[in-house]
Amino acid sequence: MDGPTTRRPVTVSPRRIEVRQPQQNDVIGMNFVIAGYGTGFETTVHWRVLDNNGNQLGDGNIQGAGSTGVIRDFGNTVTLGNTPARGMHVSVQVFGDDPSGIHPPGTDLNIIHATLFTSLEGFKLYEVKSGDNLTKIAREEGQNTTTNDIFEANRDRISNANLIFVGQVLRIPLLT
Structure with a gap:
């Protein structure tokens, strides 16, 4: 060298x-x-x-x-x-x-x-728990929020709407 x-x-x-x-x-x-x-x-x-x-x-x-x-x-x-x-x-x-x-x-x-x-009031963060799925999260945590809304708001974190993991933190849109 x-x-x-x-x-x-x-x-x-x-x-x-x-x-x-x-x-x-x-x-x-x-x-x-x-x-x-x-x-x-x-x-x-x-x-x-x-x-x-x-x-x-x-x-x-x-x-x-x-x-x-x-x-x-x-x-x-x-x-x-x-x-x-x-x-x-x-x-x-x-x-x-x-x-x-x-x-x-x-x-x-x-x-x-x-x-x-279009009708976003804000969003909240939600940590996925055992037994959760996007339908349950939309129903219990969202505001006029669909499963697809949560999926689209988290495309950087979710590649398959049927596959979420305990501990993941998701954005839940709150819509009017």
Whole structure:
């Protein structure tokens, strides 16, 4: 072996936009909050929500992010239009502007996968117990909640609706 190996430091460009909410695989309603920190061109951060086919369900801007390299917290309540959804898987995209227009959607694209329910009041967490199945959980723990609602809200945790395990923590949508 030749002499000692010289390691070069790895430099990682810090992201200019980071999303704290929603988080991956969250359950969201037609009104939800996008929050994080970052810097955007002219203090603007953009958002859009796409369904699984790439159709845009809503878009907008969040004013008040930092600019010229200054990073600030941002938050914005998003209201989507009348999109009937009961367990629809969507992508929430949050990104900066590319003033050149060459690389849309812009810098620092954040993609958060979520499950959208039109009539969501909220959700609760439930730990699976011995003897549970999704039907029993929907009936006893849900609010206008079906077995399929629980399955869709937990696709990252359940691959088969008939196969859940004691100790698993599931999101139970509470619907109006």
